[in-house]
Amino acid sequence: MFFSSRFRVPTIAIALALAIGCSSDTNSPNAPGAERPPEALNVSRLSTTAPPLEESTVSFWAIKGVSTEQKLYFLDAQGQRGEEYLALKLENESLSLRPDGSPIAEGDSVLITITVEDPALLLFELQPTGLKFSAMAPAELKIHYAQADDDLNEDGDVDAEDSRLETILGIWRQELPGQPFVRLGSVNVEEAQELEAKLLGFSRYAIAY
Ligand SMILES: [Ca+2]
Numbered sequence: 001m002f003f004s005s006r007f008r009v010p011t012i013a014i015a016l017a018l019a020i021g022c023s024s025d026t027n028s029p030n031a032p033g034a035e036r037p038p039e040a041l042n043v044s045r046l047s048t049t050a051p052p053l054e055e056s057t058v059s060f061w062a063i064k065g066v067s068t069e070q071k072l073y074f075l076d077a078q079g080q081r082g083e084e085y086l087a088l089k090l091e092n093e094s095l096s097l098r099p100d101g102s103p104i105a106e107g108d109s110v111l112i113t114i115t116v117e118d119p120a121l122l123l124f125e126l127q128p129t130g131l132k133f134s135a136m137a138p139a140e141l142k143i144h145y146a147q148a149d150d151d152l153n154e155d156g157d158v159d160a161e162d163s164r165l166e167t168i169l170g171i172w173r174q175e176l177p178g179q180p181f182v183r184l185g186s187v188n189v190e191e192a193q194e195l196e197a198k199l200l201g202f203s204r205y206a207i208a209y
């Protein structure tokens with residue numbers, strides 16, 4: 001059986017993990033660093049009752065030496081700016097290397113674009129692809145999934161299995177189209193239904209399991 005072999009973990013490994021109080025098994029398919037081909041990644045979908053997006057794309061000039069934060073929002077019932085959907089925050093010194101590998105000098109600016117490619121999916125394209133951030137001052141990405149479909153496994157009902165899947169939702173990064181997605185170390189603030197991760201570069205990020 002595919003699943004039994006995939007998920008079989010030696011008893012000794014479990015015992016060790018428990019002994020050292022380790023809650024994240026690095027061999028887990030949802031541990032930070034795990035890779036998944038795009039077709040095998042379960043990208044969260046917005047609920048069919050989610051409000052429309054205010055904008056599906058936003059562009060801004062980021063300047064090295066100046067911190068900045070840009071957001072995407074839903075509309076509220078009156079058609080005005082409503083709930084926050086995504087926030088990208090850059091520290092003063094986050095900008096590090098251009099896509100061609102050249103360093104970004106103090107005062108230099110870079111045009112950054114955040115795009116929702118498919119309004120049904122929690123999948124975001126952040127351009128320019130290949131832009132790199134400083135490991136000392138990574139960019140921060142926050143995505144709210146309160147408007148995601150609660151039927152995470154798409155089996156037609158919302159039950160305990162979906163609640164379990166919510167606990168393993170994370171932010172996954174795809175550096176280039178067609179490449180596998182890689183799970184980032186992310187923090188899930190379940191009460192606020194938001195996920196946060198530090199970014200070292202662009203381009204595509206999804207909420208998924
Ligand atoms: Ca379900």
Ligand SMILES: [Ca+2]
Pocket residue numbers: 155157158159161
């Ligand atoms: Ca079910």
